[in-house]
Amino acid sequence: MTTLQVQTGHGDTVVLDRYGSGPAVVFIAGAGPYRAIDEETTQTAQALAERGFTTTVHDRVGRGESVASGDITLERELAAVAAVVEAAGGGPAVLVGHSSGCSIALAAAARGVPAAGLVLWEAPLEEQSELPAVRSWVANVTDRLDAGDLAGAAAEYMRDMPAEFREGLADMPFHDRFIAQAPAYRADGESLVWAASGPLGDLLGRAVPVLAVFGEQTFPGMPEAAARVAREVPGAVSEVLAGAWHSWDVPAAVDRFAAFARAV
Structure with a gap:
């Protein structure tokens, strides 16, 4: 390697x-x-x-x-x-x-x-x-990022994931890093809008x-x-x-x- x-x-x-x-x-x-x-x-x-x-x-x-x-x-x-x-x-x-x-x-x-x-x-x-629903969801994520609400942006990004998945993630030792890297989810959202x-x-x-x-x-x-x-x-x-x-x-x-x- x-x-x-x-x-x-x-x-x-x-x-x-x-x-x-x-x-x-x-x-x-x-x-x-x-x-x-x-x-x-x-x-x-x-x-x-x-x-x-x-x-x-x-x-x-x-x-x-x-x-x-x-x-x-x-x-x-x-x-x-x-x-x-x-x-x-x-x-x-x-x-x-x-x-x-x-x-x-x-x-x-x-x-x-x-x-x-x-x-x-x-x-x-x-x-x-x-497409309209995807755009609305991504706009909600982006609005939270623009407001500096990283936890809110991450939660909004994962809102459609099963509840047990989201709850399990919250207990992981790297959960804080997931929140800190929320600004990177902007690119994912843009790509999903493009794909739709x-x-x-x-x-x-x-x-x-x-x-x-x-x-x-x-x-x-x-x-x-x-x-x-x-x-x-x-x-x-x-x-x-x-x-x-x-x-x-x-x-x-x-x-x-x-x-x-x-x-x-």
């Missing part, structure tokens, strides 16, 4: 762990995780590296060791993805998004980041008909192999979101994979992600 600091086109410093050698697989976390607590992604990246891939796991802008200030916009996040892909070998890379990291992966590919393919694990994508703003194939604007995956046990809406990806992106595939409650089973994910990355 090599830990690197890379500079983005927006001047942010992003910290990443790089493993192995070979075709690139770049993991993009969702709204909460960062390297120090994301053992599932790290284990998957390490196992893929053992199978002949270069893999990266990075702290997104404003999270973990990727310290940032100011408004953390989607543009800054996409610049970070581009910098990480460059650090992984310059691309094209398979982008593996988790949760709202999926909409960021989609947006990165749409903006020209060299993507060989996209793996979207439990993408929380609403139908186009829900039109047919995904039109938004993507290019031919990219896409695998939309959800776990055997999952939250409401995840299978439907994967079906939307398969319906709207030419050639995209929706599959169920071993996993539960927004987390994939590492051995199953390694097998499927490796097969996808070799095929693109």
Whole structure:
């Protein structure tokens, strides 16, 4: 493993762990995780590296060791993805998004980041008909951020998660860091609004192999979101994979992600 600091086109410093050698697989976390607590992604990246891939796991802008200030916009996040892909070998890379990291992966590919393919694990994508509701929700999060109410912004961002999930998070030792990094959720919100703003194939604007995956046990809406990806992106595939409650089973994910990355 090599830990690197890379500079983005927006001047942010992003910290990443790089493993192995070979075709690139770049993991993009969702709204909460960062390297120090994301053992599932790290284990998957390490196992893929053992199978002949270069893999990266990075702290997104404003999270973990990727310290940032100011408004953390989607543009800054996409610049970070581009910098990480460059650090992984310059691309094209398979982008593996988790949760709202999926909409960021989609947006990165749409903006020209060299993507060989996209793996979207439990993408929380609403139908186009829900765009007004998504915009209203994101505006509520943004209003709280602008007012300096980080706890309120984090709570609003997670309002649709099951109550037991939110209650369990409050008891975690890293809960305070989740609140402190709430300004970074602005980029996630922007990406989800973008993803609801039109047919995904039109938004993507290019031919990219896409695998939309959800776990055997999952939250409401995840299978439907994967079906939307398969319906709207030419050639995209929706599959169920071993996993539960927004987390994939590492051995199953390694097998499927490796097969996808070799095929693109």
